[in-house]
Amino acid sequence: MKTLIATAILFSLFLSACTQKEVSERPNIVWLTSEDNSKHYLELFDEHGVKTPNIERLTENGIIFTRAFSNAPVCSAARSTLISGCYGPRLASHYHRRVQKVPMPGDMKMFPAYLRKAGYYTSNNRKEDYNIVKGDGVWDESSAKASWRKRNPGQPFFHVQNTTTTHESRMFFKEEEMNMPDTLTDRNSCFIQPNHPQTEIFKYSNARYRDKIIEMDREIGAMIDELEKEDLLDNTFIFYYGDHGGVLPGSKGYMKETGLHVPLVVHIPEKYKDMISLKGGTESSAFVSFVDFGATVLNLAGVKMPEGMDGKAFLGKGVTKNELDSRDETYSYADRFDEKYDMIRSVRKGKYKYVRNYQPFNYDGLWNNYRYRQAGFRQWLEMYKKGELNEIQAEFFMTKKPELLYDIEVDPYETNNLAENSENKEVLEQLRGKLDSWLTAMPDLSFYPEHHLVNNAFENPVAFGQAHKNDIQEYIKVANLMLLDFELAKPEIEESLNSDDPWKRYWGLITCSRFEKQANEFLPQIMEISQSDSELINRVRAAEFIGITGAGDPSEIICQTLYDSKDGIEAGFILNSVVLMRDGYGYDFNIDVKKFAPIVAKAPYVLRRLEYLGLAEQL
Secondary structure (H helix, E strand, O other): OOHHHHHHHHHHHHHHHHHHHHHHHOEEEEEEEEOOOOOHHEEOOOOEOOOOHHHOOOOEEEEEEEEEEOOOHHHHHHHHHHHHOOOOOHHOOOOOOOOOOOOOOOOOOOHHHHHOOOEEEEEEOOHHHHHHHEHHHHHHHHOOOHHHOOOOOOOOEEEEEEEEOOOOHOOOOOOOHOOOOOOOOOOOOOOOOOOOOHHHHHHHHHHHHHHHHHHHHHHHHHHHHHHHHHOOHHHHEEEEEEEEOOOOOOOOOOHHHHHHHHEEEEEEOOHHHHHHHOOOOEOOOOOEEEEHHHHHHHHHOOOOOOOOOOOOOOOOOOOOOOHHOOOOOEEEEEEOOOHHHHHEEEEEEEEEEEEEEEOOOOOOOOOOOOOOHHHHHHHHHHHHHHOOOOOHHHHHOOOOEEEEEEEEOOOOOOOOOOOOOOOHHHHHHHHHHHHHHHHHOOOHHOOOOOHHHHHHHOHHHHHHHHHHHHHHHHHHHHHHHHHHHHHHHHHHHHHHHHOOHHHHHHHHHHHHHHHHHHHHHHHHHHHHHHHHOOOHHHHHHHHHHHHOOOOOOHHHHHHHHHHHOOHHHHHHHHHHHHHHHHHOOOOOOOHHHHHHOOOOOOOHHHHHHHHHHHHHHHO
């Protein structure tokens, strides 16, 4: 018996030793993340960019991914996609910033937790910014002091290092700073994209931002040096990428390529080069996006991907060159950014990009306190008000088309909409169909207003979406009526306005606002909705139609919904309409803040709108 016990112990120790050896043979993985950088400002990716010699060091034994994308053009929504490997509209993790965190779906965890379970040391320095409940076991350490150096001897690690040097806030300069010693980048020869005015402020902004990228590159170089000094380059995959697009006006927070198309370089360590189907020192035009990053890390680490992830690995075992070459599409989303509301989806396939504006009257330039802290934003708006912009530059402040189509190879800054050109009908319909299929398959929770989701779905958004999948499909159909000729859409619009389902009415009203005066025959029904609908937000949507068409003054109706609201998120949504109707259509509002419910008056995005409207002092 003693012999059997001893044998069992020795066998157990042998298995343990084998497992430890297997774990220690796994590669290290490091993410070097810079904030707020699209690919357009690095010479490695774009002729108008600056030199980044340290990032370029990674290309010597690495792969340049020329088609890498954030799925959302802002940090918290983008980082929530990165850490979960799931599309934001499926989880309701895509609102920036969250008013309440959502759980991971089912039994899923954020992907570093699976690495830890497999024996990895996981560290994050320092930013998280997730809209998702983190749960236990994600990081060994996440702090300003987090480092791979705290791991056990021989333990593989996954480390994230964030640099904030290029963050949007670095562009909040006072105009007198433009007279200080000149920038490293020559402002007078700096490229300015065609939808921006060619002014001194924009010249300086472009040069200053490029200078920050040069500074960021030095910081990336310092991290590479640390890894090299510790003799880690030969067994460590290093990803450099921007956490979404750039910060010059109309980029971060907007569904432009400058807000989504990020730089990505992956250093392939000598020890593990046979795991990769591509050779170091080459480029790949495979379409990859943030939803794929977690799956890729797990695959490189030899860890099974959990069920429920939307992403697909683009490096490691099982990923062939042919499979990479076939990847030619990506999906993106933009909804609430702070106090500014909208709903936009896009699909990029090959050279074409299709954009769907679900609330086209919410023009891009609608005021957002944080964005407009940039001098360039403020000057752009002032020039629009004075009529000093050309048609391309002024588009930012104008009502949008419901759908847009661009040839990005010919038109990288998206200035020429091809959607209404009959020659592009086949491409338009193909991409429209792809987008609709993606929205339906998730399903996309944003077809409900955010406050309804928070109150009814946030305990388990994914389960809510599955339970209401058929309803969401119906809302998508109603929203797509705005893509038809009015006469063809009219019967179903009428049906939606008369529906017992409040969210069919919601999308029917939005569709009417898209058609503007063409839909005036529905004015009696819309007037009734504006006075008596069970959902306050539907009264607001009805009032918007009344204001957009000039059928009446929407201000009294909208103000009354503010006084009736007992929900701070709902009231923030309503105040978005106040700013839209005031700034976009010229209506005056006499808001009595003292009539707000106490819970509404304290809501953060209510306070931001009241600050802009000059009403905060009334609280």
